[in-house]
Amino acid sequence: MYNMSTEKSTKEMKPVTTTHGLGLRKGAWTAHEDTLLKKCIEKYGEGKWNLVPLRAGLSRCRKSCRLRWLNYLRPNIKRGNFGEDEVDLILRLHKLLGNRWSLIAGRIPGRTANDVKNYWNTNIQPRSKQQKKESSDAKPMQNITTTVIKPKTLALTNTLNQCMDENPQIMAHGECSLIRTSNDDDNNNCDISFGLSSSPSILDDKGKEYFDDLFDDIEMEDGEYGWLFGGSPVAGQELNVVEQEDGQNQLFEFPMDEVAWKLID
DNA sequence: AAAGATCTCAACCGCAACGGC
DNA sequence: TGCCGTTGCGGTTGAGATCTT
Numbered sequence: 001m002y003n004m005s006t007e008k009s010t011k012e013m014k015p016v017t018t019t020h021g022l023g024l025r026k027g028a029w030t031a032h033e034d035t036l037l038k039k040c041i042e043k044y045g046e047g048k049w050n051l052v053p054l055r056a057g058l059s060r061c062r063k064s065c066r067l068r069w070l071n072y073l074r075p076n077i078k079r080g081n082f083g084e085d086e087v088d089l090i091l092r093l094h095k096l097l098g099n100r101w102s103l104i105a106g107r108i109p110g111r112t113a114n115d116v117k118n119y120w121n122t123n124i125q126p127r128s129k130q131q132k133k134e135s136s137d138a139k140p141m142q143n144i145t146t147t148v149i150k151p152k153t154l155a156l157t158n159t160l161n162q163c164m165d166e167n168p169q170i171m172a173h174g175e176c177s178l179i180r181t182s183n184d185d186d187n188n189n190c191d192i193s194f195g196l197s198s199s200p201s202i203l204d205d206k207g208k209e210y211f212d213d214l215f216d217d218i219e220m221e222d223g224e225y226g227w228l229f230g231g232s233p234v235a236g237q238e239l240n241v242v243e244q245e246d247g248q249n250q251l252f253e254f255p256m257d258e259v260a261w262k263l264i265d
Numbered sequence: 266a267a268a269g270a271t272c273t274c275a276a277c278c279g280c281a282a283c284g285g286c
Numbered sequence: 287t288g289c290c291g292t293t294g295c296g297g298t299t300g301a302g303a304t305c306t307t
Contacts, residue, residue, distance in 0.1 A: 048277075066293080
């Protein structure tokens with residue numbers, strides 16, 4: 001079911017001889033080029049990509065060298081089909097992070113951002129599009145959208161990485177998500193729901209505490225009310241925190257234009 | 266068997282973020 | 287503070303493989 005011919009390296013592209021204006025090679029890498037690059041990285045380590053072509057004796061641009069290393073030559077890169085657990089993790093992480101392929105790949109050992117992106121674009125996205133189409137055909141009157149909120153990149157990145165490092169069980173079950181559910185576009189209001197878990201038992205106290213802190217409303221220095229997101233106080237106004245009956249989800253209500261300004265900024 | 270259509274994925278491109286000066 | 291070089295990322299492309307007719 002999930003092994004839709006993602007086998008890699010079964011085809012070897014013929015080397016092309018396209019060159020940049022400066023005589024740099026483009027296109028598929030040869031085995032010789034791979035060897036040179038590998039030796040160079042082993043000797044000097046990763047980084048300083050602008051020096052790599054010179055050090056390795058390659059007529060390639062630094063970008064090409066970096067990409068080849070990260071996506072193909074780096075040790076421990078996993079080849080072959082995505083497992084069911086990997087696909088499940090991708091789906092959950094994508095729900096949480098959106099198209100942050102490098103972040104998603106960082107949580108899937110042996111997989112590169114390019115792998116994840118390609119897999120998503122070729123296998124998952126077409127399926128979800130099809131499902132969306134089918135469900136909209138079935139319920140044409142319903143107008144509910146789900147939007148991944150994108151706060152300041154750095155804040156969210158740090159927050160999620162820290163969270164996942166400290167609470168691996170969260171991502172293992174992957175039931176946490178920050179989503180906007182809106183069926184009320186006319187007056188520009190929405191609900192933001194932070195679904196912690198479909199099963200309370202999978203999130204331990206430490207995990208719950210973490211997410212509680214993440215959305216703590218706090219007193220700002222100037223007396224203005226705000227809330228914490230990614231460890232940074234963000235000026236805000238009225239913030240309604242509602243614990244649902246099931247005790248798992250918390251809803252925050254405020255005007256959408258405020259949200260966009262504060263979180264995307 | 267051949268031709269055309271579709272799929273896969275390595276590689277490229279453009280841009281934003283970052284750091285040093 | 288602004289400029290410039292570097293790095294890293296996501297979107298897109300296109301060559302080759304595979305499937306379909």
